[in-house]
Amino acid sequence: MSIETHDTPEFAPQPGMPPQPADGLRHDWRVDEIEALFALPFNDLMFQAQAIHRAHFDPNAVQLSTLLSIKTGGCPEDCGYCSQSAHHDTPVKAGKMMDVDSVLAEARVAKDAGSTRYCMGAAWRSPKDRDLDKVCEMIEGVRELGMETCVTLGMLTPGQVERLHDAGLDYYNHNIDTSAEFYGDIITTRTYQDRLDTLESVRDAGINVCCGGIVGMGESRRDRAGMVLTLANLPQHPESVPINMLMKIEGTPTGNATADTEDLDAFEFIRTIAVSRVTMPESFVRLSAGREAMNDQTQALCFMAGANSIFVGPKLLTTGNPAPDRDAALFDRLGLHPLD
Ligand code: SAM
Ligand code: DTB
Ligand code: SF4
Numbered sequence: 001m002s003i004e005t006h007d008t009p010e011f012a013p014q015p016g017m018p019p020q021p022a023d024g025l026r027h028d029w030r031v032d033e034i035e036a037l038f039a040l041p042f043n044d045l046m047f048q049a050q051a052i053h054r055a056h057f058d059p060n061a062v063q064l065s066t067l068l069s070i071k072t073g074g075c076p077e078d079c080g081y082c083s084q085s086a087h088h089d090t091p092v093k094a095g096k097m098m099d100v101d102s103v104l105a106e107a108r109v110a111k112d113a114g115s116t117r118y119c120m121g122a123a124w125r126s127p128k129d130r131d132l133d134k135v136c137e138m139i140e141g142v143r144e145l146g147m148e149t150c151v152t153l154g155m156l157t158p159g160q161v162e163r164l165h166d167a168g169l170d171y172y173n174h175n176i177d178t179s180a181e182f183y184g185d186i187i188t189t190r191t192y193q194d195r196l197d198t199l200e201s202v203r204d205a206g207i208n209v210c211c212g213g214i215v216g217m218g219e220s221r222r223d224r225a226g227m228v229l230t231l232a233n234l235p236q237h238p239e240s241v242p243i244n245m246l247m248k249i250e251g252t253p254t255g256n257a258t259a260d261t262e263d264l265d266a267f268e269f270i271r272t273i274a275v276s277r278v279t280m281p282e283s284f285v286r287l288s289a290g291r292e293a294m295n296d297q298t299q300a301l302c303f304m305a306g307a308n309s310i311f312v313g314p315k316l317l318t319t320g321n322p323a324p325d326r327d328a329a330l331f332d333r334l335g336l337h338p339l340d
Contacts, residue, residue, distance in 0.1 A: 029232050029279060034225040037275045042267060046305060049274035052281045053306040062331070063284055063309040063339040065117040065150065066110035069317040070138065071097040071131075075123035077154070079177075080186040080253040081214060081246055083318045084123040090251035092318050097122070100134060104141045110313060111147050113324060114338050118142045119150035119173060119210075121317050125190070126155040136167035143168050150210055150240075155194055158201045165205045171240060172202040173210040179226025182219045186254070203236060211238040212286065215272050216246035216264035217254050224272050232279035240309065241276050241283045245269055245290025247319045266298045270305050277306025284309040292320045296330050303336065 037045060053059055069084075074094030078087040086094070107118045120138060127135065131153075139149045151164065152173035164172065176195050177183065183192045203209055211234075213227045231241060245264065248255035269290075276285045286309035287302045294302075314323055322330075331337065 049277040049306045061339040064115045066115040066313040071122035083249040117148040121152045124154040127153045139167040161205045171208045177213045179223040182223040209238040210240035212242035214244040237280040242286040242288040244288040274305035
């Protein structure tokens, strides 16, 4: 049985490669190796992913996070998939930032429903320093409830990262979204390197990193492999890796009826989860956006492929998520339990 490939001579470190960190995990993947994982017979890929998942995690425990959009719409960025970009004419209208008490009331509901992490998202290119005062109060309040905190606020300066760290932030979400090569087809208002720079300062401040991407935007399999490559070759793997299936939003470039984005085969989505599990054995891989439209069998295969985190609650940021009773029934049928 071949679980990891790094001992085979073909994949041994080559002269000139950067030194590998001492975490025992690989950070020197080549895109052709990752493409080779994608191309495995489905059963073989699932077997590798399962073996690695079981070596690192309770295979029946799933971490539960809940999302809230604390500032919706009117975003100056032009992300081609997003309902909240001011560049697209979508059904989402811009709103003001929520007040702290309303956010904490929503967080209490999520905690009572069994969620352990509260993720607050804002449609900003980057926050203004005065916006951060309120965000820091939200972080402190959610922590007092006994939940982990995550925020996603766009690009940050090192000073802003420090303020979030001082407020006790547990995770920062900032996705690379796709491969370096395909990125420019989806977003033009900031670069891949901008994203990597923010991720580096979050990591350097000691905040856990939540970083993943979207599939189903018309990218090639090589792009999906390239996205996983970027994540797996970061100096430290993100603690949390959300894999989103594109939610097609009316009025966005990737969501228009005429858009050249065929629905992605569910097996290709499951493969993306499995390859993320194989290349990032100790990360939580989150089956993120897109669950509402997935049948239970597809979700079950995602859990078999190594997904061990989901968003729960009836809403993501602006789009729908399965109703809590559907998730509870699925957990029951599969013998899954929420991670404490
Ligand atoms: N503005 C911040 C940013 O972009 O970093 C935070 C919010 S943004 C909505 C967070 C992530 O949600 C995006 O990076 C993207 O990966 C995911 N996302 C947004 N719209 C999506 C869609 N229509 N389908 C799937 N994932 C989506
Ligand atoms: C992530 O990777 N997915 C979440 C979270 N991080 C912020 C967001 C999904 C958004 C789906 C589209 C929407 O609801 O607007
Ligand atoms: Fe703005 Fe984030 Fe949406 Fe991009 S993904 S348009 S940065 S809210």
